[in-house]
Amino acid sequence: MRERLLAAEKVKAIDWQDGVLHLLDQRLLPLEEVWLAYDSAAGVAGAIRQMVVRGAPAISICAAYGMVLGVKARFSAGQDWQQALEADFQLLAESRPTAVNLFWALNRMRERLKRLKPEEDVLAALEAEAVAIHESDREANLTMAQLGVELIRKHGNSAQTLLTHCNTGALATGGFGTALGVIRAAYLEGLVDRVYADETRPWLQGARLTAWELAGEGVPVTLNADAAAAHLMKTGNISWVIVGADRITANGDVANKIGTYQLAVNAMHHGVRFMVVAPSSTIDMALTSGEDIPIEERDGRELLEIGGKRIAAEVETVNPVFDVTPADLIDAIVTERGIVERPNAEKMAALMSRKRLH
Ligand code: MRU
Numbered sequence: 001m002r003e004r005l006l007a008a009e010k011v012k013a014i015d016w017q018d019g020v021l022h023l024l025d026q027r028l029l030p031l032e033e034v035w036l037a038y039d040s041a042a043g044v045a046g047a048i049r050q051m052v053v054r055g056a057p058a059i060s061i062c063a064a065y066g067m068v069l070g071v072k073a074r075f076s077a078g079q080d081w082q083q084a085l086e087a088d089f090q091l092l093a094e095s096r097p098t099a100v101n102l103f104w105a106l107n108r109m110r111e112r113l114k115r116l117k118p119e120e121d122v123l124a125a126l127e128a129e130a131v132a133i134h135e136s137d138r139e140a141n142l143t144m145a146q147l148g149v150e151l152i153r154k155h156g157n158s159a160q161t162l163l164t165h166c167n168t169g170a171l172a173t174g175g176f177g178t179a180l181g182v183i184r185a186a187y188l189e190g191l192v193d194r195v196y197a198d199e200t201r202p203w204l205q206g207a208r209l210t211a212w213e214l215a216g217e218g219v220p221v222t223l224n225a226d227a228a229a230a231h232l233m234k235t236g237n238i239s240w241v242i243v244g245a246d247r248i249t250a251n252g253d254v255a256n257k258i259g260t261y262q263l264a265v266n267a268m269h270h271g272v273r274f275m276v277v278a279p280s281s282t283i284d285m286a287l288t289s290g291e292d293i294p295i296e297e298r299d300g301r302e303l304l305e306i307g308g309k310r311i312a313a314e315v316e317t318v319n320p321v322f323d324v325t326p327a328d329l330i331d332a333i334v335t336e337r338g339i340v341e342r343p344n345a346e347k348m349a350a351l352m353s354r355k356r357l358h
Contacts, residue, residue: 001146004188005181011170011213013053014061016131019072021065023053026171030212041070041088048095048102051203055172056246056282057137060101063092064130067109071126082113097294098255098322099246100284105133138175140279140336148182148277148334149189152240155273159193160239162186163229166200166257167209168244168277178244178277180210182334187219194220196238200257201226202302202319226259233270241267245278245333252327252343253290254278258320264329276325277334285352288345290324297321 013024021038027050028034036052038044044066048059070088074081093106112129116122152160162183166172169180177184186192195214200206207223214221224232232238241263247255254260254276267274287293300317304310333340337354340347 001149001185001189002142005142005145005176005185008184008188008217009170009176010216013171014058014065014134014174016065016134019068019127021062021069023047023062024171025052026054026209027051029171029208038066039069040073041066042091044069045091045095048092054205055167056099056101056244057173057178057279058171059096059099060105060281061130061134061137061174063095063102064105064109064133066092067106068123068127068130071113072123075122085113096296098296099282101246101279101281104281108133134174137173137279137281140281141173141175141177141181143336144178144277144279144334145176145181145185147336147339148242148275149185149191151275151332151334151339152182152186152191153189156239157191159191160186161194161196161237162192163196163198163232163236163238163241163263163272164210165198165206165226165241165243165260165263167205167213169210169213171209171213172244177213178279179242179275180213180244182242182275182277183214184217184219187217192219194222196222196224196229196232196236198226198229198259198263199223200259203321205257229263230266230270233266233272238270238272240273240275242275242277245276245282246322247287247293248276248278248283248333248348249287249290249293250285250348251289251345252330252333252340252348253293254325254327254330254333255290255293255295255322256325258323261323261325261329264325268329273331274329275332275334276330280335280337280352283335283348283352285348290326293322293324295320295322295324 015022169177197206304312
């Protein structure tokens with residue numbers, strides 16, 4: 001299946017070329033396809049904060065390239081460059097708080113710096129590490145897609161109706177996608193009749209990005225308002241809700257795009273299976289439960305305005321952009337290390353002690 005998946009890769013949103021990071025501006029999709037170029041760590045931090053690039057694995061890859069840009073500038077400035085580099089680590093770490101992949105990638109870059117040998121070319125070593133982070137996410141996507149398809153097949157071999165939330169595809173990762181990677185692979189295997197895409201208010205990742213990615217590949221996709229999901233689960237013959245994750249804690253709780261928790265509650269009520277797909281870089285074994293996950297709160301203008309045009313009454317807003325789904329509402333967490341069914345602390349620890357499957 002791997003070769004078929006690779007052949008199906010179409011969209012690319014992160015491109016590292018000759019020491020410059022090029023990003024497809026996700027704020028403008030699907031109406032305009034504009035690429036922006038970044039040559040500084042501060043620029044990359046800004047792109048992550050302003051959501052030029054978004055999605056947990058994608059922002060981790062960009063943070064790694066951001067550190068390469070930081071090293072390039074600091075190293076050529078000379079003396080005490082490693083200390084000066086701390087400002088870049090800090091800036092990138094502060095860009096968004098919830099997806100742990102970002103901190104995982106920054107830690108990997110820091111560890112690589114610590115392991116530098118005197119004879120090594122600093123910039124080449126750090127660039128190779130960032131490229132390895134990018135490549136390993138791509139590989140993880142392919143492994144998860146295959147495992148997710150096996151899991152769907154285990155519960156039914158006919159074409160099924162699926163529902164997804166937010167965007168977890170090529171735009172959100174270094175490759176094929178996490179949840180959307182499983183969905184795309186399942187489609188190639190003839191296991192998908194239709195995909196419902198939640199529009200994902202307020203930023204509309206589902207309407208603007210997921211619908212665009214799926215339609216571009218000919219996958220039958222139907223866009224629905226987030227509030228229609230329970231009704232669709234009751235009437236639409238949905239067999240799986242499949243979502244990504246921004247941080248999974250040691251007990252199997254999952255932080256993902258706001259609205260995921262209510263999907264899981266509704267899935268449990270309607271007997272719809274609930275699958276989370278994420279690479280192990282999303283797993284934070286340092287946090288015992290989802291209660292400890294920092295939840296990003298974004299500007300209320302995301303609720304009050306659409307495309308810069310005011311649509312709401314002049315009132316106070318609350319705009320948490322992630323929520324936490326408790327482990328006991330989750331049927332399976334699919335990672336590149338394997339699948340955890342009915343997750344709990346013991347099973348998560350066993351998963352993390354395993355090696356990656358590829
Ligand atoms: O705010 P976003 O668009 O960065 O949120 C993205 C999500 O919540 C995704 O579901 C998650 O990062 C998994 S992406 C593979």
